[in-house]
Amino acid sequence: MKSEGFSPPFSEIAPYYDRLMSFINYQSWVNYIERIIMIHRIEEKLILDIACGTGVCLELWLKKGYNVIGLDGSEAMLEISRNRFDYELFKQGRVKLLKSDMRNFSLDEPVPVITCLYDSLNYLLTPDELYSCFKSVYENLKSNGLFIFDMNTIHALQVEWGNQTFERRDGPIHSIWNNVFDPHTRISTLRLTLNIYENGQIKTIKELHQEKAYSLDEIRKLADDAGFKISLYRHLTFKPACEMDTRIMGVAIKL
Ligand SMILES: C[S@@+](CC[C@H](N)C(=O)[O-])C[C@H]1O[C@@H](n2cnc3c(N)ncnc32)[C@H](O)[C@@H]1O
Incomplete structure (x- = not known):
């Protein structure tokens, strides 16, 4: 699945994964x-x-x-x-x-x-x-x-994640987790945005993740x-x- 402006999973977030x-x-x-x-x-x-x-x-x-x-x-x-x-x-x-x-x-x-x-x-x-x-x-x-x-x-992806957007702050990383669950395919699509505050600048990373229940x-x-x-x-x-x-x-x- 492609989504405008979103990179494939685990490409750009790798350096920030452990912090997240x-x-x-x-x-x-x-x-x-x-x-x-x-x-x-x-x-x-x-x-x-x-x-x-x-x-x-x-x-x-x-x-x-x-x-x-x-x-x-x-x-x-x-x-x-x-x-x-x-x-x-x-x-x-x-x-x-x-x-x-x-x-x-x-x-x-x-x-x-x-x-x-x-x-x-x-x-x-x-x-x-x-x-x-x-x-x-x-x-x-x-x-x-x-x-x-x-x-x-299924309960985790359909109900806990559901069709919800979560935000978190982990040190210099502000993350936005936008989840959409398709009940027919049981696939949850996550549009993840990271705003990283580094050296007085903000770097933005967007990745598209999908998980099936x-x-x-x-x-x-x-x-x-x-x-x-x-x-x-x-x-x-x-x-x-x-x-x-x-x-x-x-x-x-x-x-
Ligand atoms: C949520 S991360 C979990 C990483 C690690 N197991 C942990 O506990 O932190 C999912 C990992 O699965 C890898 N992955 C996803 N699909 C894969 C595939 N078909 N073959 C190999 N690795 C895959 C990703 O590159 C990513 O590193």
Whole structure:
């Protein structure tokens, strides 16, 4: 979808992304996922994070002693990720970054755990795309490996975001979040405007983002079809997910 004057998602906002998301407690997300990994008795300390963005979670995993692979489709986001880590970590093979599409990627070796966080799967706008991603993940996992992801629900996109405009201020960034939800396609279109106050001047960035909401049954069916055994939980809990949750966690096992 094109919109006059709006850039594609994650092109221009990359340098401002971490500041905009500074309210997220990524550490608690990573701690929760590590618990799931331990429950499943996976001992190899290697994580592939698809749609890794600016690499915030990669850094947290690294601090826990894991080796990390980050994959993302946006060169601008990967560039921020690259600058986060010392060159030595790349040389030692502790960090790898790949520019690839999460709907169709291929690693040299399968990995024990793959994650995909912060709505990234909602950016796949058709069931076929979501299925392709599940299938690619499945093919790049070891046997008994885990795919752990979060997603926004229909309730989140239709009601919480709805047809509303929000404004925020994060330090020098004034952001305007204009959301429109289409109930037929279940796609939420976000026109995001950032006004950034830098060196006495205002820089304006506009990006168009789209997320699709899937029902819990659709997610289960697509993951099943890809070969997974999947459980859905309320975000950061082990309670079963329901449609009224805003964010859910998926834990999919490659049997
Ligand atoms: C909301 S950000 C989340 C970034 C990171 N996971 C986090 O938790 O901060 C979504 C990310 O998904 C990436 N992305 C969206 N569609 C993608 C695709 N088809 N393949 C690879 N990356 C994609 C974007 O480039 C962006 O970095």
